[in-house]
Amino acid sequence: MVGIAGESALAAIERIADSGLPAQQLLEGAAARIDRVVPADAQFLAATDPSTILAMGAGLVRDLPLELCQVHWDYEFMVPDFNKFVDIAQRSRLVADLHEATRGRPARSPRWRVVASHMGKHAEVRMVFAQGGAVWGIGQLYRFGSSTRFDEDEKSWLARVAPVLARGLRRAVLAQTGMGGAGKPEQPGVVLLDADGRVESMNRVAAELLEEISPGASFRGSAHPVPFEAFSAAARARADRPRFDRHGAENLRVRARDGTWLTMHATPLADSGQIAVIIERARTSDIAALIVEAYGLTARERDITWRLARGLGTARIAAELYLSQHTVRDHIKAIFEKVGVHSRGELVAQIFADHYAPPSHFHGPATPSTAS
Numbered sequence: 001m002v003g004i005a006g007e008s009a010l011a012a013i014e015r016i017a018d019s020g021l022p023a024q025q026l027l028e029g030a031a032a033r034i035d036r037v038v039p040a041d042a043q044f045l046a047a048t049d050p051s052t053i054l055a056m057g058a059g060l061v062r063d064l065p066l067e068l069c070q071v072h073w074d075y076e077f078m079v080p081d082f083n084k085f086v087d088i089a090q091r092s093r094l095v096a097d098l099h100e101a102t103r104g105r106p107a108r109s110p111r112w113r114v115v116a117s118h119m120g121k122h123a124e125v126r127m128v129f130a131q132g133g134a135v136w137g138i139g140q141l142y143r144f145g146s147s148t149r150f151d152e153d154e155k156s157w158l159a160r161v162a163p164v165l166a167r168g169l170r171r172a173v174l175a176q177t178g179m180g181g182a183g184k185p186e187q188p189g190v191v192l193l194d195a196d197g198r199v200e201s202m203n204r205v206a207a208e209l210l211e212e213i214s215p216g217a218s219f220r221g222s223a224h225p226v227p228f229e230a231f232s233a234a235a236r237a238r239a240d241r242p243r244f245d246r247h248g249a250e251n252l253r254v255r256a257r258d259g260t261w262l263t264m265h266a267t268p269l270a271d272s273g274q275i276a277v278i279i280e281r282a283r284t285s286d287i288a289a290l291i292v293e294a295y296g297l298t299a300r301e302r303d304i305t306w307r308l309a310r311g312l313g314t315a316r317i318a319a320e321l322y323l324s325q326h327t328v329r330d331h332i333k334a335i336f337e338k339v340g341v342h343s344r345g346e347l348v349a350q351i352f353a354d355h356y357a358p359p360s361h362f363h364g365p366a367t368p369s370t371a372s
Contacts, residue, residue: 002154014164027165034141037157038150038158042142043063045060048129051293082109093159094162099124111124189210191276197275206279209279260281
């Protein structure tokens with residue numbers, strides 16, 4: 001039974017989520033309280049980019065072997081399975097039990113079989129931390145061996161925790177302004193992986209940039225810290241090779257420990273099976289959409305925000321969007337309230353400058369028009 005302890009832990013998680021902590025501290029605090037109510041033998045929590053549901057620089061892995069990391073992401077993107085995070089995100093309940101999904105036969109899951117080959121029989125519960133359709137984090141709990149399965153009270157409690165963590169992780173994107181990029185490497189870093197996901201080589205810049213993301217887990221064969229975000233980027237590149245051939249690589253946005261932003265993408269190399277992971281400092285355009293998403297703007301408010309950033313006046317915006325000028329003004333008022341600003345200039349600075357790290361890359365938007 002979850003009982004009073006569960007209510008107390010949930011209240012503590014709500015306080016943490018509303019405190020404005022960076023995502024890493026938020027997840028660490030939440031993980032400790034989750035474990036008191038829903039004990040697990042192993043645990044994985046991560047903040048995610050809502051546009052890709054890929055981890056983005058904050059998270060923790062407890063009591064899981066490193067060699068499972070690349071396999072985990074490969075299976076997530078490349079192997080049909082039960083309870084994929086992207087599928088859970090579409091459901092009304094954001095917590096999923098593998099035993100339930102497989103009707104008591106978890107060995108039907110390829111993911112379960114590969115984990116079992118390392119850790120033995122186990123129970124698995126997955127969580128998606130979503131708010132307003134945007135996924136701001138994911139989680140996974142395991143119980144091994146003779147440990148009991150997760151009961152309905154525990155899963156119901158986790159379902160109450162999920163939107164609270166989503167709220168906190170969304171706010172965490174805005175809580176930490178990243179202005180620490182000056183004097184750090186500007187050129188891209190490159191990590192070359194073989195067909196099995198092992199590091200063949202990396203340049204000096206890659207080693208420096210990866211040190212900024214995580215001091216923890218390493219790629220197989222690498223002495224340099226390489227976070228699990230890079231595993232997911234490599235897996236996505238392997239899974240999306242046809243898409244890459246058509247559209248090119250998709251950037252993964254990653255938060256460094258000092259609050260600055262990096263981008264990461266992976267590129268398949270010809271027919272060799274090798275993957276090149278490219279890491280570089282984010283430009284304004286790389287993170288603006290994420291910041292706008294974190295403020296909770298509607299689709300129409302986002303349309304207007306981009307036009308305000310281009311310096312368009314109310315009349316021009318109304319004409320482009322086939323709206324009345326009165327309606328546009330109402331939307332602008334709502335945008336100002338959500339972002340916490342009082343003018344168009346403040347809005348552009350808040351979204352396009354305050355959350356962006358390396359000043360040498362800032363080629364800001366046109367000065368906003370003062371037209372009403």
